[in-house]
Amino acid sequence: MRMxxxxxxxxxxxxxxxxxxxxxxxxxxxxVMSAMTSWDLMAGSAGQRPELSGRPAKAKVLILGGGLSGxxxxxxxxxxxxxxxxxxxxxxxxxxxxxxxxGSEHTEVDGERQVCTFDEGQYVNVGPWRIPHSHRGVxxxxxELGVPVQVFLNESDASFxxxxxxxxxxxxNRRVKLREVKADLAGQVNELLIKAIDQKxxxxxxxxxxxxxxxxxxxxxxxxxxxxxxxxxxANRGEGDPIQLTQLLQAGFGNRLRSVPAIxxxxxxxxxxxxxxxxxxxxxxxxxxxxxxxxxxxxxQAVHQSDTGVKVTYLNxxxxxxxxxxxxxxxxxxxxxxxxxxDINISSEMMTAIKAVxxxxxxxxxxxxxxxxxxxxxxxxxxxxxxxxxxxxxxxPSNDFFTRKGVLLGLYSNGPIGxxxxxxxxxxxxxxxxxxxxxxPQIRAEFESAYAVWWKKVKYNQGGYASGRNETRRQQLSKxxxxxxxxxxxxxxxxEPDWQEGAVSAGWQALTLVHERxxxx
Ligand SMILES: Cc1cc2nc3c(=O)[nH]c(=O)nc-3n(C[C@H](O)[C@H](O)[C@H](O)COP(=O)(O)OP(=O)(O)OC[C@H]3O[C@@H](n4cnc5c(N)ncnc54)[C@H](O)[C@@H]3O)c2cc1C
Numbered sequence: 037m038r039m040x041x042x043x044x045x046x047x048x049x050x051x052x053x054x055x056x057x058x059x060x061x062x063x064x065x066x067x068v069m070s071a072m073t074s075w076d077l078m079a080g081s082a083g084q085r086p087e088l089s090g091r092p093a094k095a096k097v098l099i100l101g102g103g104l105s106g107x108x109x110x111x112x113x114x115x116x117x118x119x120x121x122x123x124x125x126x127x128x129x130x131x132x133x134x135x136x137x138x139g140s141e142h143t144e145v146d147g148e149r150q151v152c153t154f155d156e157g158q159y160v161n162v163g164p165w166r167i168p169h170s171h172r173g174v175x176x177x178x179x180e181l182g183v184p185v186q187v188f189l190n191e192s193d194a195s196f197x198x199x200x201x202x203x204x205x206x207x208x209n210r211r212v213k214l215r216e217v218k219a220d221l222a223g224q225v226n227e228l229l230i231k232a233i234d235q236k237x238x239x240x241x242x243x244x245x246x247x248x249x250x251x252x253x254x255x256x257x258x259x260x261x262x263x264x265x266x267x268x269x270x271a272n273r274g275e276g277d278p279i280q281l282t283q284l285l286q287a288g289f290g291n292r293l294r295s296v297p298a299i300x301x302x303x304x305x306x307x308x309x310x311x312x313x314x315x316x317x318x319x320x321x322x323x324x325x326x327x328x329x330x331x332x333x334x335x336x337q338a339v340h341q342s343d344t345g346v347k348v349t350y351l352n353x354x355x356x357x358x359x360x361x362x363x364x365x366x367x368x369x370x371x372x373x374x375x376x377x378x379d380i381n382i383s384s385e386m387m388t389a390i391k392a393v394x395x396x397x398x399x400x401x402x403x404x405x406x407x408x409x410x411x412x413x414x415x416x417x418x419x420x421x422x423x424x425x426x427x428x429x430x431x432x433p434s435n436d437f438f439t440r441k442g443v444l445l446g447l448y449s450n451g452p453i454g455x456x457x458x459x460x461x462x463x464x465x466x467x468x469x470x471x472x473x474x475x476x477p478q479i480r481a482e483f484e485s486a487y488a489v490w491w492k493k494v495k496y497n498q499g500g501y502a503s504g505r506n507e508t509r510r511q512q513l514s515k516x517x518x519x520x521x522x523x524x525x526x527x528x529x530x531x532e533p534d535w536q537e538g539a540v541s542a543g544w545q546a547l548t549l550v551h552e553r554x555x556x557x
Contacts, residue, residue: 189418395499
């Protein structure tokens with residue numbers, strides 16, 4: 037193989053960099069982090085928790101919405117000694133942080149009702165499900181609140197690639213294991229490189245000693261035979277001959293390989309999840325806040341501020357009665373798409389900014405299985421299927437390994453998947469089973485029940501997470517509007533899109549702003 041680059045450069049660092057770039061270009065794409073989903077964007081840490089002191093003489097705060105952002109604000113206000121109350125429309129805290137288990141239920145906004153019939157102990161996180169290790173805002177709260185976490189496996193070498201369509205070439209419609217793809221790509225690319233080095237076809241301004249070291253590295257990293265310097269399939273890669281490099285390149289599998297992520301996001305490793313479901317975090321906050329400070333079934337209907345205070349009207353959805361309550365300040369931690377429809381007297385600039393925020397079309401489906409066939413039959417432990425099937429992400433649970441039953445994430449999409457959203461739930465389930473059975477033929481026989489959550493159709497959310505770049509939406513949304521301020525993840529100063537870490541940072545921002553405002557009086 038001939039590399040085009042001819043170096044006359046005296047700067048050997050430059051030449052080595054070009055060498056690595058070309059290595060990437062010929063298929064060593066494990067060096068290059070590639071997008072697994074459309075949601076693979078910046079998701080930095082929320083940074084330092086604010087350290088505030090002092091307590092204003094008169095400061096009652098109402099927090100509207102008991103999702104993670106509202107709970108963080110409430111919990112921290114409590115530490116400062118504020119008089120506060122969380123008003124939450126649902127009968128539970130957590131909002132998007134929802135782990136569906138036996139008895140969970142919801143009725144879609146256009147009518148269809150589901151009740152989860154999973155076995156006791158089985159669950160699926162239908163909102164957030166993984167926490168990058170760098171999200172110390174969230175993870176430190178887990179520690180503080182006594183919420184145990186476990187590793188979330190983002191990759192399993194035994195999981196399959198399965199691409200449909202002629203573009204994938206001879207590998208189309210074939211199950212190919214990730215470990216075969218990794219080994220065969222690395223092996224064959226490294227073999228080519230070593231040949232090029234041996235034949236002096238690579239003009240590397242490296243010392244002979246460095247060339248020898250590089251050769252040894254390529255042999256080790258590419259599973260090459262050290263005497264023949266050639267690649268042959270080996271036992272741990274799996275049975276059969278190596279897949280031809282040209283076929284792997286045509287299928288494009290290499291673009292899905294993960295290594296060190298270039299940015300924080302869905303490919304970060306390690307990742308974590310709370311033991312027993314993501315909702316354990318909000319339950320931890322609920323315990324710490326105490327039952328008196330949270331009013332459930334309180335559907336906010338109006339928020340009216342004056343120069344002296346704020347009047348909030350909510351519907352008690354259990355009794356059907358309207359209730360009025362007052363406070364000095366109000367933190368609105370509800371999704372902004374719902375605030376847009378609220379009877380609330382805030383500035384027109386603020387309302388315009390609120391209305392400009394759009395929310396993702398996120399959907400998830402849990403599939404309860406009688407048997408963990410992916411573990412028993414295929415040796416897959418956690419991780420995801422790599423496919424172009426219309427399922428978005430299809431994933432295997434990172435909990436309760438070597439038990440009998442399990443819940444697969446049959447579909448996770450953040451954008452429209454055809455007309456699925458408008459179809460009856462039974463048809464959506466059929467869609468998922470049809471496509472998933474191309475890879476896992478056992479799925480129909482092992483299927484017990486499904487639970488589908490299309491967040492656009494879930495009351496009190498009607499959307500997933502706020503989409504679009506946060507800096508463009510933040511500036512106005514992070515202002516204090518006399519006695520009202522916004523505290524949901526959509527105003528996060530940190531993540532894009534709005535991870536739970538974004539909800540934490542938005543909660544901290546609301547806490548700081550309300551405290552500064554209250555101290556001014
Ligand atoms: C499908 C999906 C997957 C995700 N995956 C991840 C992930 O893996 N990791 C991660 O870190 N983040 C993830 N996120 C993002 C994360 O879930 C959010 O950033 C975070 O949960 C937002 O919290 P919040 O409190 O701002 O909003 P919400 O959780 O939406 O809370 C808003 C609260 O307001 C309440 N409310 C609404 N209307 C009213 C009303 N009229 N009256 C009173 N209360 C009301 C709601 O009931 C709710 O409790 C995901 C999001 C989605 C949708």
